[in-house]
Amino acid sequence: MREELEQIKREAAEGIRAAGGVKELEELRVALLGKKGRLTGILKGMGRLSAEERPALGQLANEARDFIEGGISAAKAELSRKATLARLAAETIDVTLPGKARARGHYHPMTTAMEELKRIFLGMRYEIAEGPDIETEYYNFDALNIPSDHPARDEQDTFYVEGKDADGGGFALRTATSPVQARTMERGRLPIRMICPGQVFRADEVDATHSPVFHQMEGLVVDKGVTFGDLKGALMVFAREFLGEDTRARFRPHYFPFTEPSAEMDVSCFKCGGAGCNVCKGEGWIEVLGCGMVHPRVLEMRGIDPAVYSGFAFGMGLERIAMLRGAISDMRLLFENDVNFLNQF
Numbered sequence: 014m015r016e017e018l019e020q021i022k023r024e025a026a027e028g029i030r031a032a033g034g035v036k037e038l039e040e041l042r043v044a045l046l047g048k049k050g051r052l053t054g055i056l057k058g059m060g061r062l063s064a065e066e067r068p069a070l071g072q073l074a075n076e077a078r079d080f081i082e083g084g085i086s087a088a089k090a091e092l093s094r095k096a097t098l099a100r101l102a103a104e105t106i107d108v109t110l111p112g113k114a115r116a117r118g119h120y121h122p123m124t125t126a127m128e129e130l131k132r133i134f135l136g137m138r139y140e141i142a143e144g145p146d147i148e149t150e151y152y153n154f155d156a157l158n159i160p161s162d163h164p165a166r167d168e169q170d171t172f173y174v175e176g177k178d179a180d181g182g183g184f185a186l187r188t189a190t191s192p193v194q195a196r197t198m199e200r201g202r203l204p205i206r207m208i209c210p211g212q213v214f215r216a217d218e219v220d221a222t223h224s225p226v227f228h229q230m231e232g233l234v235v236d237k238g239v240t241f242g243d244l245k246g247a248l249m250v251f252a253r254e255f256l257g258e259d260t261r262a263r264f265r266p267h268y269f270p271f272t273e274p275s276a277e278m279d280v281s282c283f284k285c286g287g288a289g290c291n292v293c294k295g296e297g298w299i300e301v302l303g304c305g306m307v308h309p310r311v312l313e314m315r316g317i318d319p320a321v322y323s324g325f326a327f328g329m330g331l332e333r334i335a336m337l338r339g340a341i342s343d344m345r346l347l348f349e350n351d352v353n354f355l356n357q358f
């Protein structure tokens with residue numbers, strides 16, 4: 014019996030070493046320690062031994078059982094440890110590997126220019142105003158002091174829309190964002206400090222500098238004691254922030270129906286600084302916007318007393334501004350959305 018116990022222990026040790034998985038270990042356990050297992054059979058037969066033999070053999074048998082149980086559970090623990098290590102190895106992420114770059118889009122140069130302009134004027138406490146794309150002839154022309162025989166009203170320049178308003182006036186796609194100025198003044202909340210960026214429509218043929226739809230941004234300030242000096246101050250802030258700190262400006266007298274006096278603003282070329290180059294066509298100066306003091310008659314028409322209030326207005330074409338800043342030579346590029354072009358910005 015002593016030898017048989019030694020034999021079982023040897024076989025158990027071998028079986029444990031050879032076992033490739035938990036299932037085999039379990040089979041081994043059942044074969045030796047299960048109800049009908051070999052060691053269980055020996056333990057059952059203890060009763061037949063003599064009183065002298067029983068304690069020594071009993072102790073040996075118990076040792077054998079502890080040996081087998083311990084061996085099997087240690088082997089199971091080892092298998093599970095190896096399995097965990099293998100899984101961790103398989104799931105390892107090498108954080109030093111370069112990431113997979115995902116192509117991201119970015120803002121269109123027009124959007125960038127628009128947002129930048131908004132930021133600059135919001136910083137000067139201007140509000141953003143909006144108006145309809147389809148405008149009455151009244152707001153698009155009359156309210157801006159544009160006489161009925163003015164060439165701007167020509168059907169060749171304006172997209173008229175069918176229908177009549179309550180006063181029998183016609184509709185048109187707005188040719189400028191100026192109607193928003195008229196609507197804002199009419200609301201009667203003074204003082205006014207606003208900008209109105211938006212799309213406008215003119216019956217122009219498409220070429221390098223024209224498009225039937227383009228964007229403008231106009232600004233309007235109405236308050237007591239507003240002077241041309243305030244106008245220049247605000248536009249200089251815009252020019253320096255948008256085009257560069259060293260930008261200089263000059264104002265040339267001009268004519269617009271809704272401002273008096275009126276001016277066009279030129280800025281020193283941001284590329285050559287005024288020496289003359291291809292961007293400024295050798296002039297050193299670039300025309301960027303039209304501006305002026307709001308015509309007293311325009312204030313009066315909106316119910317604002319020109320003896321008490323004065324104001325200034327300005328307006329610029331955003332495509333032109335974006336093209337100048339991005340050295341873009343053809344306006345069509347801004348509308349075609351060729352990714353090879355857009356990716357340069």
Ligand SMILES: [Zn+2]
Nearest residue numbers: 282285290293
């Ligand atoms: Zn230049």
